[in-house]
Amino acid sequence: MxxxxxxxxxxxxxxxxxxxRGARHLGLTQSAVSQRIKLLEARLGQPVLVRSPRLAPTLLGQRLLNHAQQVRLLESDLLDQVPALGSGERRLRLAINADSLATWWPEAIGRFSERYRVLFELVVVDQEVALKRMRDGDVAGCICDSPRPVQGARSHALGSMRYRALASPAFMARHFPDGVTPGALRQAPAIVFGPDDRLQHRYLAMHGVEPPFPHHLCPSSEGFVGLALAGLGYGMVPERQAERELHEGRLQEIDPGPHLADGSLVDLAPGYVIDVPLYWHHWRQGGEVLDALTDHLLRIVDAWLMPLPAT
Amino acid sequence: MxxxxxxxxxxxxxxxxxxxRGARHLGLTQSAVSQRIKLLEARLGQPVLVRSPRLAPTLLGQRLLNHAQQVRLLESDLLDQVPALGSGERRLRLAINADSLATWWPEAIGRFSERYRVLFELVVVDQEVALKRMRDGDVAGCICDSPRPVQGARSHALGSMRYRALASPAFMARHFPDGVTPGALRQAPAIVFGPDDRLQHRYLAMHGVEPPFPHHLCPSSEGFVGLALAGLGYGMVPERQAERELHEGRLQEIDPGPHLADGSLVDLAPGYVIDVPLYWHHWRQGGEVLDALTDHLLRIVDAWLMPLPAT
Known part of the structure; x- marks a missing residue:
């Protein structure tokens, strides 16, 4: 072995x-950790880490990390069956897109964690990066907008998040005094989450407006809504769906979110929405907890996401 | 030149x-962009980029980016004086800690952006990384907890954010049936923002508890509060201070935040708080907009942050 x-x-x-920090985490000296990594590299005849421009695993290192995480998941199943072996602490490392994490995800896994004692390590990445993390073995599961699983993984449709373009009433008065026209949209600053966020581009295309367009960059869901509330720009904000009354099985009204309800944000052009499909990807051999989480997500996700159209 | x-x-x-994407942004072909970068490297006799493990500037490349951003800021001042030169679009790239961005920052700069038409590019990084970004010239300003400016920059005390350990009532009942004792704190899962977040460690130290302790990792302010609301763990949540009634000059009560007010989160141990000082750092030669933003921040920040103790 x-x-x-x-x-x-x-x-x-x-x-x-x-x-x-790695040494502190293991309760070792830094030089002991250094020596272990040097020994690993000597045995393999290849580096497992690069030190610059920043500390990162090499491709080989990434494969080792992948393997180590799989072993840890399998160990956690074993610990579950043989509690005497250890503390039984289970960790799941998952990549979740920022908008899911800011809206439905915590409540969805809250119920799961009541039954399974598992500690989550959540990584927030853009959806296209999430699949790369899966492929690299950095995370055991992820949420992304692509249905195609990477090798060794499975994917399941969860549903879609509906986005609307929202802005403050003051912003509307300043930038759209004559309505949401293509000309006004070309001038009004948008808020963009990051370089991978194309929602504002797609929204403008629906109005016949091509890039470039003025925009702020704000890679934080809460900051994003904060900038809209403060009147700096407009942006595509996910609608929160009200949780189903699970006991009675009735679907409640869609919750427009507190800001639309109290009028602090308004919809630029009602009827113009973008639905983003979300898929859950997980390792096939990820162990029992990951399988149980998958079952849990599929059972409860309709309460938060809209059903995907049948294909 | x-x-x-x-x-x-x-x-x-x-x-x-x-x-x-860079080529698309400039309206050029990818090969044209490639050639320009090759030509730049040929003239300098050194690479400016590394392609793997991920695309990143070399040290030389970083210096060039630094210089280019300073030139852009100076250009934006010039454009302001000579509008005929261009569109007058000004961009400020700043590193803001996640909790500031999720709480007081948007509203604070909302007022500024009403007067100055500036587009913000916000980068969310841990506070210790923020200073590195300043040093690298990647951002023109940042908020961090250290008063010591990097070379070529100035720093100003803003105030402090007060953190309290919050959890859901269900979590309290499950993990602290006999009160918040050191023994119970050793077992109850915390929520930690990321590897650089030591607030939970400091909180536990106040109660005489040493690491390790069980914890979730969740690098999103809204997700962090979401996990606490869903009962997965407890964590240090920043208090929002109510905005001052600026017209009347009166300081309002401290706003405990909606979750403490409606009882969906409760304070683990009232009286145990952590105050984190925040400092604003900016380039000395960053141009007029950056200077104006500095003045603005210093003028209004008392409405959101607590005054720092006199030193």
Whole structure:
């Protein structure tokens, strides 16, 4: 078998973001951790880490991390069956898109965590990066807008998030005094989450407006809504769906969110919406907890997301 | 003078996160952008980019980006004086800590942006990384907890954010049936923002509890509060201060936030708080808009942050 002491050093250095922190995490000296990684590299004849421009695993290192995480998940199943082996603490590392994390995800997994004692390590990345993280083995599951699973994984349709373009009434008065015309849309600053966020581009295309367009960049869901509330720009904000009354099985009204309800944000052009499909991807051999989480998500997600159109 | 066409290609590739997007942003073909960067590297005799493990500037490339951003800021001042030169669009790239962005920052700069037409590019990084970004010239200003400016920059005390440990009533009943004792704190899962977030560690130290302790990782302010609301763990949540009635000059009561007010979150141990000082750092030669933003922040920040103790 592999020498897992060496692998553990690599995992700690990458997870903790440095040799000093990795060593502290393991309760070792920094030089002990360094030596373990050097020994690992000597045995493999290849580097597992690059130090610059920033600390990152090489392709080989990434494969080792992948393997180590799979082993940890399998170990957590074993610990569950043989509690005497350890503390039974289970960790799941998942990549979740920022808007899901800011809206339905916490409540959805809240119920799960009541039954399964699992600690979540959540990574927030753009959806296209999420699949890369799956492929690299950095996360055991992810939410993204593509149905195509990477090798060794499965995907399941969850539903879609509906986005509307929202802005403050003051912003509307300043930038759209004559209505939401293509000319006004070309001038009014949008808010864009990050370089991978194309929602505002798609919204403008629906109105016949091509890029470039003025925009702020704000990679935080709460900051994004905050900038809209403060009147700096308009942006595509996800609608929250009210939770179903699960006991009575009735679907409640769609909740427009507190800001639309109290008028602090208004819809630029009601009827113009963008529905983004979301899929849950997970490793096939991820162990029982991951399988149970998958079942849980599929059972409850209709309460928060809109059903995807049949294909 | 430098050939700014070449620098512009480098800026676009890094800002947009790739050659294809950088080219689209500039309205050029990908091969034209590639050639410009090759020409830049040929003239300098050194690479300005590394392609793997991910696209990133070299140290030399970073210096060029730094310079290019300073030039852009100076240009925006010039454009302000000579509007005929261009569109007058001004961009400020700033690193803001997630909790500020999720709480007081949008409203604070909302008023500023009413007067100055500036587009913000916000970068969310941990506070210790923010200063590195300043040093690298990646951002023109940042908020961090250290008063020490990097070379070529100035810092100003803004005030402090007060954090309290909050959890849902259900979590309290499950994990602290006999009160918030050190023994119970050792077992109850915390929520930690990321590897650089030591607030939960400091809180536990106040109660005499040493790491390790079980914790979820959730690098999103809204997701963080969401996990607490869903009963997955407890975590240090920033208090929002009510905005001052600026017209009347009266300081309102401190706003405990909606979740404490409606009882969906409760304070683990009232009286145990952590105050985190925040400082505004900015380039000395950042141009008029940056200077005006600095003045604005210092004038209004007392409405959102608590005054720092006199030193």
């Amino acid at each position: 592999l020498d897992y002491k060496l692998l553990e050093a690599l995992v700690a250095v990458i997870d903790q973001g440095g040799f000093e | 430098l050939d700014y066409k070449l620098l512009e290609a480098l800026v676009a590739v890094i800002d947009q996160g790739g050659f294809e």
